[in-house]
Amino acid sequence: MTARAVATPHPLGVKLKRFFRTPKGMLILLLPILALTAAIGSGFALVAPVVLGGVLCAVIVDAPILRYREGEWLVPDGAILTGLIVAMVLSPMEPWYVAAITSAIAILSKYVIRVGKANVFNPAALALVATFYWFNTGQSWWGALPEVTPWALVLLFATGLFITDRVNKIPLVLSFLGTYYLLVTLTAFVGEPAKVAELYRTPDLQAALFFAFFMVTDPPTSPPKQRDQLVNGAITAVVSYAVFELIGAAYFLLAGLLAANAFEAFRRSRK
Secondary structure (H helix, E strand, O other): OOOOOOOOOOOHHHHHHHHOOOHHHHHHHHHHHHHHHHHHHHOHHHHHHHHHHHHHHHHHHHHHHHHHHHOOOOOOHHHHHHHHHHHHHEOOOOOHHHHHHHHHHHHHHHHHOEEOOEEOOOHHHHHHHHHHHHHOOOEOOHHHOOOOOOOHHHHHHHHHHHHHHHOOOHHHHHHHHHHHHHHHHHHHHHOOHHHHHHHHOOOHHHHHHHHHHHOOOOHHHOOOOHHHHHHHHHHHHHHHHHHHHHOOOOOHHHHHHHHHHHHHHHHHHOO
């Protein structure tokens, strides 16, 4: 008789190495780099309460839910990313509890609003729009590095393109940015240039790039196939532009994303 092979647990170092090779693991490394760089311009003391409030509350809400669903304690990596994005979009002038409540809504929404096994909306986007009406929150997108040296755009581009390529969403990003800036440029030629000029400048330019790279590409709420990505990116851009033109709401980008999320959920439900 041959001895039965006994599986040995992977050392912690090997598990961490594997995790940080996944898109989630890479994002957990990249977003703090952007946040720390952005904090140079915004001020560490100012942004720290928003970041800690957003991330810690997201983890506190998500960890027991994961424990109940999976039967064991897991690192709530998705909650960490959601809390970071919420904090990096909100104005650092907001109280810490606003970031905490926004993150809590984000985490709960992905378990409540679902089609099949997937959540419908990008959790951070939905929660940011919800608390905009609840607290009349400011959204400065400070995490997109608008208050740092212009050379910070290189860092934003490099990290954004890297993670976009890793999650295979380049067509989605190109579709969104191409359609969005095509509409803005046409408006500048045939309408009122002054009205849309701000979208080419700081902080709106950085916000659009951060939004495209780190929110539009969210794997659970965006399509995997290139053809569907092109459609999804165009929907995001058209709705974002329409909300900006017709309403002028601060969350116009997020509104476009939520509309595209709803369309993608409908498309999946038809299969």
